[in-house]
Amino acid sequence: MTKTVLITGTSSGYGKATAEFFLDRGWNVVATMRRPEPDVFATLSDRLKILPLDVTDADSISQAIADGVAAFGAIDALVNNAGIGLASAVEATPDSTVREMFETNTFGVFATCRAVIPQMRKQAHGVIINVTSSTTIGVMPLVAIYAASKCAVEGFTESLSYELAGFNIKARLVEPGYAPTTNFTANGGPRMQGLIPADYGAFAQSCFAKMASYPTPYCTEAEVAEATFSAATDEGGTIRYPAGADTKLLAALRWTTSEDHYLGKMREMFGPG
Template sequence: MTKTVLITGTSSGYGFSMAEHFLDRGWNVIATMRHPDPTIFPPGGDRLKVLALDVSRPETIDKAIADSITAFGSIDVVINNAGIGLASAVEATPDSATREVFETNTFGVFNVCRAIIPHMRRQGHGVIINVTSSVTLGVVPLVALYAASKFAVEGFSEALSYELEQFNIKVRLVEPGYGPTTRFTANGGPRMQGLIPADYGQFAQGCFEKFANYPTAYCSEAEVADAAYAAATEGGERLRYPAGADSKMLAELRWTTSEDHYRARMREMFAPDIRRMSNAA
C-alpha cells in the first residue's frame, strides 16, 4: 500500500528536496506552502498534491489535513519543515521579530502536531518528524533567539515521543546543518535589518569571517532529504537524525566530550578571538 507524507514549507530548499525525494520513492506527497504554486514541481501525477498551509493559522492546517485524507485516505508521516531564520543581537531584537520567529518555528510545530495526532492515534500508527537545526547541537553567536525557537522544539519532541509511544506513533528530529545554498538566509534578510548594532560590528564581522572558513562541507538539500526519509522509514527508537557533515561533527562533539572541551572547540570554530580584537582596537 502506498504511503503518504505531508510536508510543510516545500516552496524551496529542504522542503522542496524532501518532497521530490519521497515522490521518487513512490510515496504520495502533500507538498504544503503558504502560497501554493504547483508549477515549482515537475509533474507528479496523482501522487502529488500541492496545498495551502500556513503553520501560524490553525484553520489552514485543519483544511490541509482534511483534504489530504480525502485524497489519499490517510497520512502516515508529517514533516514539520517550515521555518524562518534570524541573526541578531538580543538587545536590539524587538518582541515583534522574536514572536514572528517563534510563531513559525515553535508554535507552528505545536499547531501541526496537535492537528495530526488525533488522526494518527485513530489509525493506529504514524511518524511525526520535526526539523530543527544544527544550532541545537552547537550554538553559534548572534542566533540566540533563533536557537531558542529550535531548542524548544527539541524538548517538545523528546517529551512527545514518550507520550505517543502507546499509540504506535514515532516522533523524530532531523537536525540540518548550515546550508547557504538554500533561500533560508535570504528570506530572513528583511526581518534582520538593523538588528546588529554598531557596537557589535567588529564582533559580527569576526563571526562572518569564521563562517566564510566553515570547518566542514556545507549541508546539502539531498542530505536533509536522506535524513528525513530515514527518519520516516526506520524502525527502532532513534530520536535524532543529524544531517550534513557539520551536524554530525557537532553531535559527536556535543554528546561525547566534556563541557569544557565542547565550549573551547565551539569558540575556536565559530567565535572571533575577543582578546585579539581588543588588542587590535
Template sequence: METNMPRTVLITGTSSGYGKAIAEMFLAQGWNVLATMRRPDPGVFPMKTDRLRVLPLDVTDPGSIGSAIAEGVQTFGAIDVLVNNAGIGLASAFEATPDAVVRQLFETNTFGALATCRAIIPQMRRQGSGVIINVTSSVTIGPMPLVAAYAASKSAVEGFTESLSYELRPFGITARLVEPGYAPTTNFTTNGGARMKGLIPVEYAGFAAACFAKMAAYPTAYCSEAEVAQAVLAAATEEGRVLRYLAGADTKMLAELRWSSSEATYVSKMGEMFDPLWPVEA
C-alpha cells in the same frame, strides 16, 4: 492495511530548499505527497502525477492546518507521516531584537510546529500508527553567536519532540527530529539575512563581521538539501528507537564535539570556531 499501498506524507514549507527536496525524495520513492506552502505554486513541482497534491498551509493559522489535513485524508485516505519543515531564520544581536521579531520566530518555528502536531495526532491515534518528524537545526546542538532567538525557537521544539515521543508511543506513533546543518545553497540563509537588517547595532558590528568571517573560513563541509531529504526519509521509514537524525558534515562535527567531550572542552572548541575574540590556548 495492504503493505503494497503507497504511504502518504504531508510536508510543510515545500516552496524551496529542504522542503522541496524532501517532497521530491518521497515522490521518487513512490509515496503520496501532500506538498504544502503558504502560497501554493504548482510550478514548484512540474512533474505530473496523481500522487502529488500542492496545498495551501500556513502553520500560524489553525484553520489552514485543519483544512490541509482534511483534504489530505480525503484525497489519499490517511496521512502516515507529518514532516514539520516550515521555518524562518534570523541572525541578530539579541539586545537589538524586538519582541515582535522574536515572537514571529516562535509563531512559525515553535508554535506552528506544535499546532500541526496537535492537529495530526487524532488521525494518527485512530489509525494506530504514524510518524511525526520535526526539522530543527544544528544550532540546537552547537549554538553559535548571534542566533540566540532562533536557537531558542528551535531548541523548544527539540524538548517538545522528545517528550512527545514517549507520550505517543503507546498509540503506535513515533516522533523524531531531523537536525540539518547550514546550507548556503537554500533561500533560508538569504531570507534570514534580510531579516537581520537593523538588528546588528554599531556596538556589535565589528564583532559580527569578524564572527561571520571566522565561521565562513572554518574548514568543514556544510549541509545539502539532498542530505536533509535523505535524513527525513530515514526518519520516516526506519524501525527502532532513534530520536535524532543528523544531516550534514557540520552537524555531525558539532554532535561529536558536544557529546564526546567534556563541558570545558566543548565550550573552548566552540569559542575557537565562532568567537573572534576567544583566546586560543597554547
C-alpha cells in the same frame, strides 16, 4: 499500500527536496506552502497534492490535513519543515520579531502536531518529524532567538515521543547543518535589518567570515531529504537524525567529549578576537 507524507514549507530548499525524495520512492506527497505554486516541482504526479498551509493559522492547518486525508486516505508521516531564520543581537531584537520567530518555528510545529495526532491515533500508526537545526547542538553567536525557537522543538519532540509511543506513533527530529544554498538568509533579510548594532559590527563580521570558511563541507538539501526519509521509515527507536557533516561533527563534539573541551572548541571558533 502506498504511504502518504504531509510536508510543510515545500516551496524551496529542504522542503522541496524532501518532497521530491519521497515522491521518487513511491510515496504519496501532500506538499504544502503558504502560497501554492504548482510550477515549483518539475514533474507533476497523481501522487502529488499541492495545498496551501500557513502554520500560524489553525484553520489552514486543519484544512490541509483534511484535504490530504481526502486525497490519499491517510497521513502516515508529517514533516514539519516550515521555518524562518534570523541573525541578530539579542538587545536589538524587538518583541515583535521574537514573537514572529516563535509563531512559525515553534508554535507552528506545536499546532500541526496537535492537529495530526488524533488522525494518527485513530489509524494506530504514524511518524511526526520535526526539522530543527545544528544550532540546537552547537550554538553559534547572534542566533540566540532562532536557536531558542528550535531548541524548544527539540525538548517538545523528545517528550512527545514518549507520550505517543503507546499509540504506535513515533516523534523524531532531523537536525540539518548550515546550507548556504537554501533561502534561509534571503527570507530572513528584511527582518534582520538593523538588528546587529554597530558595537557588534567587528564581532559579527568575524563570525560571518568564519561561517564562510567552514571546517566541514556544507550541508546539502539531499542530505536533509535522505535523513528525513530515514526518520520516516526507520523501525528502530532513534529520535535524532543529524544531517550534514557539520551537524555530525558538532554532535560528536557535544556528546562524546567533556563540557570543557566542547566549550573550548566553540570559543576557539566564535569567541571574540
